[in-house]
Amino acid sequence: MPKRPDLPGVDALFRRPDAEEAEREGEEEDRGEAPEETPGPVATEEEPCASEPAESAEPEPRPAKFTFYFTPGTLDALELAWFELRRRTGRKISKSEIVDRIVWTSVQDLDELEKLLTA
8 A cells, every 4th residue: 555645734834934034044043154134223312213102101091891871862973973073173083082081071070960860
C-alpha cells in the first residue's frame, strides 16, 4: 500500500504573511546578522512628539453601559433631535452623548427635576 503524501500542517496553512518575515529575522539572528533597522521619527527636545499626551491632560474615564426604557414618542423625539443636531453642527454626535448631557443637566437642578417628575 503506497504511503500518503505529506501535507502542510495547520501552521503552514494559516500562517500570517508577516510570520515568514519574523522567521527569516530569527534565522538572521541565529547566523549573527542583525536585521536592517528602519529609522523612525526622531523627537527633539524642542519639539515634543505629537503622539505623547500632554502632562496636564487627564484621560477621560470610559463610559459605562446602562439600559433604559423609553416610550416610543420619546425615542422618536430623540431620533429627530439627533438628526437635527448633526445637521446644524456638521459634526458626528451620538445619541449617547445627547442623553448623557440631558441627564447631567437634569441632575444638577434636582428641584426642577422633581417638578418635572411630579407634574
